[in-house]
Amino acid sequence: MVNDHTSSEYQAELDELRERLLLMAGRVEEMIRLSVRSVVESDSQLAEETILKDRLVNRDELEIDEMCLVLLARRQPMGTDLRFITRSMKMVTDLERIGDLAVNICERAKDLSTLEQLRPYVRIPKMATKVQDMVHETFDAFIYADADRARHAIDMDDEVDELYHQVIRTVLEVASGNDEVYPQTVHVQGVAKLLERIGDHATNVAEQVIFMVDGTDIRHEGKLH
Numbered sequence: 001m002v003n004d005h006t007s008s009e010y011q012a013e014l015d016e017l018r019e020r021l022l023l024m025a026g027r028v029e030e031m032i033r034l035s036v037r038s039v040v041e042s043d044s045q046l047a048e049e050t051i052l053k054d055r056l057v058n059r060d061e062l063e064i065d066e067m068c069l070v071l072l073a074r075r076q077p078m079g080t081d082l083r084f085i086t087r088s089m090k091m092v093t094d095l096e097r098i099g100d101l102a103v104n105i106c107e108r109a110k111d112l113s114t115l116e117q118l119r120p121y122v123r124i125p126k127m128a129t130k131v132q133d134m135v136h137e138t139f140d141a142f143i144y145a146d147a148d149r150a151r152h153a154i155d156m157d158d159e160v161d162e163l164y165h166q167v168i169r170t171v172l173e174v175a176s177g178n179d180e181v182y183p184q185t186v187h188v189q190g191v192a193k194l195l196e197r198i199g200d201h202a203t204n205v206a207e208q209v210i211f212m213v214d215g216t217d218i219r220h221e222g223k224l225h
Contacts, residue, residue, distance in 0.1 A: 010075055014084070017067050018143065021088055021095075024060040025139040027053060028095050029132055031102035032198060036128035038109040039191055042117055047106035057099035061092045080212075087212040091142075094201040094208075098135070101194045101201070108187045108194070115184050123170065124188065127163040127195050130156065134202040141209045147216075150209040153202060160199035167192040 031053055038047035068089045071077065077085055134156045141149035168189060175185040211217050 013067075013071060013075070014081065017064065017071065017085070017088060020060065020064050020067065021091065022139060022143060024057060024064065024092065024095050025135065027057050027060065028098045028102070029135050031057070031099055032105075032128060032132050032135065032195075035102040035105035035109065036125060036191070036195075038106055039112060040125060042109070042113045044110045044113040047109040047113075051103050051106050054099050054103050057096055061096040064092045065089055083212045083215065087208040091205050091208050094204045098198050098201050101198050105191055105194050108191050112184060112187050115187075116181075123163050123167050124191060124195075127160060127167060127192065130160050130163060131195050131198050131202065134160065134199055135205075138202050138206045138209060141206065142212075145213050147210045147213040150206040150213070153206040157199045157203050160196060164192050164196040 031050055034046060034050040034053075037043070038050060068085050071085050075081075134153050137149055137153040137156065141147070141153060171185045171188050171192075175181055207218055
């Protein structure tokens with residue numbers, strides 16, 4: 001009975017860790033969505049409100065790290081559980097960095113709100129949606145222990161990269177021969193680059209999921225097809 005009780009407590013702790021990770025991922029997804037909305041709508045107040053949400057993401061990182069350390073020390077997990085806990089510690093680092101990148105997008109939004117609204121935002125919302133989809137797909141893969149979904153998320157990064165190049169080409173066309181719009185185009189390029197970096201972090205998380213599920217480390221193999 002003691003062993004059964006201990007086992008049920010341990011499973012509850014793992015479930016709580018999983019729920020906390022998903023909550024953190026949800027916060028980060030929302031930050032991506034709101035940061036890009038603040039750019040497109042030239043809404044500096046929304047940008048400020050979104051920046052404040054990063055405090056919760058930072059708190060999540062610290063608390064989840066602590067949960068993982070306690071589990072490692074008290075439960076001495078092995079096999080799949082060990083991979084789940086150690087990968088979780090790596091995943092929260094990527095999530096926290098994604099939150100930081102969303103903050104950087106908000107800072108760009110604040111700068112853009114003070115400039116004439118050129119709005120060369122073609123494909124920025126589409127790119128942001130694709131990045132959000134990557135993050136969401138990655139954490140669905142995590143919750144369902146689905147390596148195939150993680151691989152799909154990695155493949156989605158090709159689409160993000162292509163949208164990034166399309167944004168840059170559009171911005172360069174808008175800026176050509178028009179020095180007055182240079183500050184706006186620099187900021188829009190910056191937003192696109194930040195979204196592209198979020199896609200890279202989502203790829204990192206997806207790689208962690210694949211390792212957690214089947215023990216395969218693909219970090220240096222390149223993208224899967």
